[in-house]
Every structure is written in structure tokens, then in C-alpha cells.
Amino acid sequence: MAEGILTAAKSHSQTSGVPWTSWLFDYCSRALAVTTWLSCAMFGLYILIFYAGALASHSAARWNGVLPGLYTGSHTAATYGMGVHFAAGGVILAMGFIQLLGGVRAHAPFLHRWLGRIYVTAAVLAGLGGLVFIAVSGTIGGTMMNIGFGLYGVLMVFCALQAYRYARLRDFDTHRAWAIRLFALAIGSWLYRMEYGFWFLVAHRLGHTHDFHGPFDAIMAFFFYAPNLLIAEIYLRGASRQAGPVVKLTGALVLGMAVGLLALATYFFATKYWWPAIVTGTA
Numbered sequence: 001m002a003e004g005i006l007t008a009a010k011s012h013s014q015t016s017g018v019p020w021t022s023w024l025f026d027y028c029s030r031a032l033a034v035t036t037w038l039s040c041a042m043f044g045l046y047i048l049i050f051y052a053g054a055l056a057s058h059s060a061a062r063w064n065g066v067l068p069g070l071y072t073g074s075h076t077a078a079t080y081g082m083g084v085h086f087a088a089g090g091v092i093l094a095m096g097f098i099q100l101l102g103g104v105r106a107h108a109p110f111l112h113r114w115l116g117r118i119y120v121t122a123a124v125l126a127g128l129g130g131l132v133f134i135a136v137s138g139t140i141g142g143t144m145m146n147i148g149f150g151l152y153g154v155l156m157v158f159c160a161l162q163a164y165r166y167a168r169l170r171d172f173d174t175h176r177a178w179a180i181r182l183f184a185l186a187i188g189s190w191l192y193r194m195e196y197g198f199w200f201l202v203a204h205r206l207g208h209t210h211d212f213h214g215p216f217d218a219i220m221a222f223f224f225y226a227p228n229l230l231i232a233e234i235y236l237r238g239a240s241r242q243a244g245p246v247v248k249l250t251g252a253l254v255l256g257m258a259v260g261l262l263a264l265a266t267y268f269f270a271t272k273y274w275w276p277a278i279v280t281g282t283a
Helices: 002-016 020-056 060-065 076-100 102-107 109-137 143-168 172-186 188-203 215-223 226-239 245-280
Strands: none
Touching: 020 076, 020 188, 020 226, 020 245, 076 102, 076 109, 076 172, 102 109, 109 143, 109 172, 143 172, 143 215, 172 188, 172 226, 188 215, 188 245, 215 226, 226 245
8 A cells, every 4th residue: 555655646746847855745644634634523423422421420439430540529629620721621632633624724714713812712722621630639540640630731731822823923824833732742642542552452551540540651651742743743843945855755655654543443342442432322
């Protein structure tokens, strides 16, 4: 398949005059965007229906069936902080891709601006909601998870405010770069679950403990968002007008591998977990 894509890229280059590395980079970028959005939209719907729905129906204890220790009846502030985190997180996962569409920005700027305000507000609420939960009750994984998840919340709020700030300054190139970084962080909660699921499948829970204090758990406290930011930076460098063929080819290969992994993971989780939970309202 990879060989076929490379052949198509070179053929397109000969007929259009566009360097084949540029065409390949654009192709992989769009494929990753579509795959990510479809997966995130379904996961965002799952989050809204199950987690936020459980809070609205006063049955937040159901959270613990999926993530042990998430709900504690004695910590009301922590529960509502996490509820806000889940509800806002579901919004930014479901609508984030819309904000990155060039057609919406160009042909419906009013819609883009107002959806952007909702998106930034939801991102700030998601970050702050998670930070409130950590401050009040801490995470099940202890200090390492507190640090990793706390940094994630701070970065989420920071990137959201930066995206809003540069939009207000009308520096749209910088605004878009921060919006892409924000989206890379926003998909972290989605990737966290998929990465754990595949690790359990492949490595049989190696390095994981029931209280999330294992070496794998410590790595995952940072791994669910740090690589996303790296891929976002690779994309931004490859999309730059100054990027050469080597940079574009390297970026295309990284993005292409991400497409394959995400497509496989999405199929597995959608059929086994997300869609049944969306249909039944349980997990």
C-alpha cells in the first residue's frame, strides 16, 4: 500500500508540476485529519453520553466501572470538576476538526469565530476541571500521575488562551499553529484509553498495576499527550513554506504511520466499546 501511495505521488508530480514530496505530505496530512476527526467525534459522543450523562442522572459512581477511583461521593467539588472536564472534553473532541477546516475559515468566518469561542471556552473548562479534581482528591496513580495530568491541564489552558490571543491580534498564522497544538492536546484523553487498551492486548498488562503505580503507568502519565505535540510540530514544520523535500518526506512518513495505527485502533475500540456504549448508554 505504501509503495502504491509513493507511486501515485510521483505520478501526480509529473502531471501537475507539484513536487511529489509536497503532494505526499498533503495527502498524509489530510488522511490523518479525517481519521482523527472520525475517531474523535465518536469518542466525544461516547464521553458526553456516558460520563456527562452519568453525572446528569446522579449515577456518577458508574465512572468507576471504567476508571477505578474516579468517583468519590465525599468529594463533591472533585466530582463536578471531573464532570465539567468530561462534558467540555466531549465538546472539543467532537467539534475540534471543524475549526481546522480551511473552507469554514474562508467561507464562513462568522461561524468559525463563534465556534472558536466555544471551543476555547470548552478547552479552558476541561483543563481547569481536571486541575480542580487533582487539587481536591488527586489521581489514582499518585504523585507521578498528578504531575503528568496536572501539566496536561496547564498546557491545555495555555494553548487555548494563546490561540484566542493571536486570533484577537489577527495574527492568523500563529493563531492556527496554537489551535493545532490545542487540538493535539485535546485528543489526549482519547489516545490515553486506546494506548492502554493496545498495551493490555499486546503486552498483557506488563508494567501496569491495579492502582496505576507501575512503570508503564508512570510513562503513560505523560505519553498520552507529549507525542501528540511532537507530531503537531512535525506537521507545522512540514507545512511551512520553507520546508524542503527531506522535511516533507519525513513528515509524510510519520503522519502516514499515525494514520495506519489510528485507523486500526479506531476500528477496534469503536466496535468493542464506544458504539455499544453510545447505543445503550452504559460502558
